[in-house]
Amino acid sequence: MENQTTPEIKLLSGRSVLITYGNEIDLQVSMQIYHVAQFLGRGQENWITEIVPAYCSLSVFFDLSQVMQWCGESHPLEWVMSRLEKLIRDAGSSQTVLGGRGQxxxxxxxxxxxxxxxxxxxxxxxxxxxxxxxxxxxxxxxxxxxxxxxxxxxxxxxxxxxxxxxxxxxxxxxxxxxxxxxxxxxxxxxxxxxxxxxxxxxxxxxxxxxxxxxxxxxxxxxxxxxxxxxxxxxxxxx
Amino acid sequence: MGIRFTSSGVLTTIQDAGRFGYRSVGIGPGGPMDEFAFRCANFLIGNPDHTAALEFFYPGPELVFEESGMVSLTGLGIEAELNGEQIPGWRPIAVSKNSVLKIRSRIGAVGYLGVGGGIKSEEWLGSSSTHLTARKGGFEGRAIRKGDLLEFCTRVEVKSSVVHRWGVGAKQLEYVYGSNKHLSVLPGPELDWIGPASVEQFSTQSFSILPASNRMGYRLSSNALPIQKSIQLISSPVDVGTVQLLPDGQAIVLMADHQTTGGYPRLASVAAFDLPRLAQSLGHREVCFSWISMESAVELNRIWHDTLEALRQGCLLNAGRYLYQ
The missing domain is CATH 2.40.100.10 (Cyclophilin-like)
Structure with a gap:
């Protein structure tokens, strides 16, 4: 997708991350969030348990014990944030909007x-x-x-x-x-x-x-x- | 046949571990307010982890056993009267038919009654937890009322009531509930919306918990924390333990039945392992917030899980040896 903005990635809690794209109601941003949510939800990252999209942010809930299997020597919470940063970049360069645009x-x-x-x-x-x-x-x-x-x-x-x-x-x-x-x-x-x-x-x-x-x-x-x-x-x- | 309520208590509901996977359509996990007491209620009677139990706020319910059963009572400071006799909590209890149970507490806010083999309940979206807003799950999707009958899933023959001599020890209870009023928090996404002085104030002052609190959130009272940013947050996801700052400068901690999104700045997040202590502080204890690093968050979480696992193993062993013979 074009015109991607880079989001901010922060912890929402000890088992969830918040990905934020500014603080405005904007259809382009919403579509970007939809795209990222679909990309993250493909089921390839089994440490992700739930994805909650909102207006200009989405949260990703994770299973810390699964993260431990993935993160190697890295600190698990830091690993989650850097992994999400990478996945969001990958989603940005992926041309297809997975699962279309909704009904x-x-x-x-x-x-x-x-x-x-x-x-x-x-x-x-x-x-x-x-x-x-x-x-x-x-x-x-x-x-x-x-x-x-x-x-x-x-x-x-x-x-x-x-x-x-x-x-x-x-x-x-x-x-x-x-x-x-x-x-x-x-x-x-x-x-x-x-x-x-x-x-x-x-x-x-x-x-x-x-x-x-x-x-x-x-x-x-x-x-x-x-x-x-x-x-x-x-x-x-x- | 099962248990008949002669008094409902203030808020008595069926809860299991929670309903996961539906936050994106506005359905939060629900589940127990005090995960520790809930899980111990099942451990003690050899139930599979996360079996649905009865959760009650104090004053608790009064009930009659229309059939015998193996039960457990857990919760900070829980006390009960079984057939007129004072009995302790945190132990397995074999209860004979027609026994009368009255639940009380000196301290604490919420307790659990576990039933060996489980209680019959309505499952909704993979969980028996009562969703009071959707009126689904648990017992007819609502809180227990006087006269309701909850049926047991399995029959357990008991000739005379006995409180077993083993249970969750004082050391474990001290570890979970202690007298420590500090709750571990991680910084929230909008913490920088209040100035450094307010951040300092947030982690040094005490907060009392207002009686207007419920399963959705605990409303706190303290010296108001001024917001520096005048912008309004566009609604965004929240989690159990999220500390939001309301426009009047007071904070609220989101609890088990929280909405999935919110429009108030999120200052902090109470660590999952400190939520049982927070849940039990309602009505009798002030709380404070102490920042922890991501490193300690993970380490303390590991200790928490190890403690629960050790308890689970110990109880399973005893339950296999001494119960259901």
């Missing part, structure tokens, strides 16, 4: 959220315009966190970017679609939450019975499309 999901939304009127007033836009702006972009999954299966999607058009509530609601229902700054996302389960709610989707973002319980993964993309409340009920029935 594109089309997610239906009934735009009748309880904060729509307030956003309309704040942003001086009618509800129809808010829906058009929200559905006009393909969003990238920058990170999954906060709750199981909660995907941070972005970036949202500045015209509808509203800050989160200063006082979070004690309960936001599963399927609620919200906006917080330039981020948008769907609550996968009932939860306290501070995002401004614009609508709801009948699609299950989190299915605990599945072996991969989160519908979305880091590197996937999402496009929202509007549905009526009747269509919402119909789709939810299935």
């Amino acid at each position: 594109l999901h089309a997610i239906p939304v009934c735009y009748d959220g309880e904060d729509l009127q307030e956003i309309s007033r704040l942003k001086n836009l009618d509800v129809q315009a808010i829906v058009e702006i929200h559905t006009s972009r393909v969003y990238a999954v920058f990170m999954i966190g906060f709750l199981p299966g909660f995907a941070y999607l972005g970036t949202v058009d500045e015209r509808i970017a509203v800050p989160r509530h200063t006082k979070p609601r004690t309960k936001v229902s599963a399927g609620s679609v919200g906006i917080a700054g330039v981020q948008t996302g769907v609550y996968p389960m009932d939860s306290p939450g501070g995002w401004q709610i614009i609508g709801r989707t009948p699609v299950a973002m989190f299915n605990p019975a599945a072996s991969t319980p989160s519908l979305l993964r880091h590197g996937d993309s999402v496009r929202f499309y509007p549905i009526s409340s009747d269509q919402f009920e119909e789709l939810r029935g299935h």
Whole structure:
């Protein structure tokens, strides 16, 4: 891949490393992180136990006893950091994006959220315009966190970017679609939450019975499309 | 048939070693707050390592054995009353049918009840640990309530209740819990966001643990640590033991049920071998942070694992010799 930036590599804990690419929300950086995560996760480094990608950083968890088998005379934690430095360089010179770019999901939304009127007033836009702006972009999954299966999607058009509530609601229902700054996302389960709610989707973002319980993964993309409340009920029935 | 809860305690859940491999989809490992006490609970009754056990915060639950069983009680300062008689923790206990167990503690915050052969539980994504947010795993994905019945996986015949004479010794308990309030920490990625004076303050002052703490995190209270950088951190991965600095200058240590990512500066990381002592300090003991080098982190970790392994071997030997005859 071109235009690689060199990340900072630091310990996150005694069994995990943090790889950081600055401190900004940027699609190029996100794609680079996706690429590196795929490269590190090929399964050739059996000392790596988990890879957690985020907005502009990713963490690599390792098994110290496995590292001991690899590191020879080197200090195990220093070995992990220098090994990761090398692997990230190798990932940079590897042309293929392993495993493609993730999936594109089309997610239906009934735009009748309880904060729509307030956003309309704040942003001086009618509800129809808010829906058009929200559905006009393909969003990238920058990170999954906060709750199981909660995907941070972005970036949202500045015209509808509203800050989160200063006082979070004690309960936001599963399927609620919200906006917080330039981020948008769907609550996968009932939860306290501070995002401004614009609508709801009948699609299950989190299915605990599945072996991969989160519908979305880091590197996937999402496009929202509007549905009526009747269509919402119909789709939810299935 | 199994154990019936006549009182649930404040927070009683089923935990095994944890649920690994799902951090990238927002599911953290969970697992025991005090790994040492949890693992000893299994060692003592000859269970395979990481078998699901019952974890409880104090005041603990009260329960009735609707069938006999081989159990263990572990946790700093744990005390219990079995059929009205005071019994010590950290030993195997053969319990006859209809026995009543009341769990208490003078000090400490969390304890474990291990059951020989294990307790029946719901497995979710490879683990029986209770995920309270997803409402999955353990017992119906929730904390134990009064009236619940937990079933045993195997039958163990016991004629009369006996507390065995061997167990985890005072020396090992002193090594893990001691009276030392210093927790070993490695520097965190954003430590330089606070100035050198605050770094100094961080490692010299004492922190009390606020009652608002839970399985997700322990909230600390001290003289506020000022942040020098005014930028906001974009959410990024965290780990159990991560010490975050909140906007009001107070710190929080992430515990077993932490979220997988966070947006606060990460000042430090408490070493895994000091997390049991931290977990048990809630409610009665202050803590301090002491920087350790990467060299000592690895060396102390090795000693920790050797200690656990020696305990495991010793208990296995005794369990084979004296239990389940």
